[in-house]
Amino acid sequence: MTAVLDTPVPAPAGPAELADLAHEVRELVLRMGTTRHGTHVGGSLSATDILTVLYHEVLRLRPEQPNWADRDWFVLSKGHASAALYAVLAQRGFIERAELDTYSAPGSRLAGHPLRRLPGVEFPTGSLGHGLSLASGVALGLRRTGRPGRAFALLGDGELQEGSVWEAAMNAGHHGLDNLVAIVDRNGLQITGSTEECVSLEPLGDRWRSFGWAVVEVDGHDLGALRAVFAALPHTAGRPTAVLARTVKGRGVPLFEGKKKSHSVQLTPRLFQRAMTGLNARRAR
Numbered sequence: 001m002t003a004v005l006d007t008p009v010p011a012p013a014g015p016a017e018l019a020d021l022a023h024e025v026r027e028l029v030l031r032m033g034t035t036r037h038g039t040h041v042g043g044s045l046s047a048t049d050i051l052t053v054l055y056h057e058v059l060r061l062r063p064e065q066p067n068w069a070d071r072d073w074f075v076l077s078k079g080h081a082s083a084a085l086y087a088v089l090a091q092r093g094f095i096e097r098a099e100l101d102t103y104s105a106p107g108s109r110l111a112g113h114p115l116r117r118l119p120g121v122e123f124p125t126g127s128l129g130h131g132l133s134l135a136s137g138v139a140l141g142l143r144r145t146g147r148p149g150r151a152f153a154l155l156g157d158g159e160l161q162e163g164s165v166w167e168a169a170m171n172a173g174h175h176g177l178d179n180l181v182a183i184v185d186r187n188g189l190q191i192t193g194s195t196e197e198c199v200s201l202e203p204l205g206d207r208w209r210s211f212g213w214a215v216v217e218v219d220g221h222d223l224g225a226l227r228a229v230f231a232a233l234p235h236t237a238g239r240p241t242a243v244l245a246r247t248v249k250g251r252g253v254p255l256f257e258g259k260k261k262s263h264s265v266q267l268t269p270r271l272f273q274r275a276m277t278g279l280n281a282r283r284a285r
Contacts, residue, residue, distance in 0.1 A: 018223045021091060022052040023283050026252045028087040030267060030275050032103040037112065038266030039103070042256055043156060044084035046187040046220070046247040050154065053226040055088040060149070063093040066119040072149050073122050073138045077131020078156035078185060079113040080264075085121075086110050094120035129162025131155060132182055136172045139180035139240070150179045150233070158190030161199045166211070169242075173212025178234035182213075182242045185220065187249040191263045208242040220245030254278040 025048045033039045054074065055061075062068040076085050083103065090097045095109075095118065102108040109118045113126025123134050135153035142149050159165060172180050186204070188195055195201055205215045214236035218229050226245070235241045249263075250256030253275050256265070267275060 015223060018052060018056060018227075021056055022049050022223070023252075023279070024091070025052055025084055025087040026279055027276070028090070028100055029083045030253070030272060030279065032083040032086070032100060032110075033265055033267040033275075034269070034272050035104045036266070037104045038264060039083045039112070040080040040263060041083075041253075041265045041267075042189070042249040042259070042262030043078060043185065043187070044081045045251045045253060045256065045262075046249045047078070047081050047154060047185045048084050048251065049221045049223055050183060050185065050226060050245055050247075051084050051088045053223060053230060054152065055092050057227060058230045059152070061092065061120075063120070066094065070148055073135065073142075073151045075123055075131045075135045075138075075151070075153040076114055076121075076125055077135075077153050078128070078159055079124075079126030079131075081154075081156075081185075082110070082112060082114050082126075085114060086118075089118070089120045092120075094118075128156070128159040129164040131159075132165050132168040132172075135182070136168045136175075136177060136180060136240075139172070139177040140175055142179055143177065150181065151177075152181045152183065154183045154185060156190070157184055157186045157188065157195050157201060157204075158198070160184065160201055160204075161195075166207075169208065169211040169213065172240045176212070176238040177240045178236070178238055180240040181230075181233060182208075182240065184242065184244050185247050186244050187247040187251075189249045189258075189260045189263070191260065193260055204244060205242075208244075212239055213242045214239045215242045215244065217244045217246065220247035221251055252279055252282055254282065 059072040114121040135151040139151040256262035
């Protein structure tokens, strides 16, 4: 679909700037993990690079006017990764950065799963398997009303074991919603272990294609590759796009990388310092 001329797309960020922004998101996620209830560190870190590119280069948004009618819509279907979403919303100016310090506190707008009352959050999510249905409905509504916006949904790979995901995929393919993008954070781990040991998902690309989707596979931590994938949307006219982003759970913090125990963590002061040391050492390479 063609955007109107005055649609505000973020000015392209250079590779170094994007890398700095992604590093800051990871630092903010770790800081939110020091709260009393901790946070879902692993899945937030695996999605960080995807969210950084989306919010700083792709999504057409007006932070000062969150409900602008011609905006792009984003649905965090894997709502447990809210810390990373809050970080990019703060970077873009939807909320004040100081509000991040209230994460998961009683009465805070920054709940463990996103709430609609927070600017920039379209739907409350966290009950897995619903986000793609919501985004599909938005995409269909935008097309029927002639709006130029697009709908993006970020899903966890373990979430794909929910049947409702495939009902939504079948419906979107049937309607040819090429203004819809599903992004799968394919880190291979869920709370109980490997996705393939729990319920096998492969061949994942073929599953999406069978429902009429265009499928693109990408390194979900390669900022340049992500930029190229999103710049080429829609990848096939008349078909929704599924971006299968290969990621690492806990990416950027060696202490947590590739470990299911990073799914939800409460960072003690000592653990926070260890995590930050690892994060900064990785960034310095």
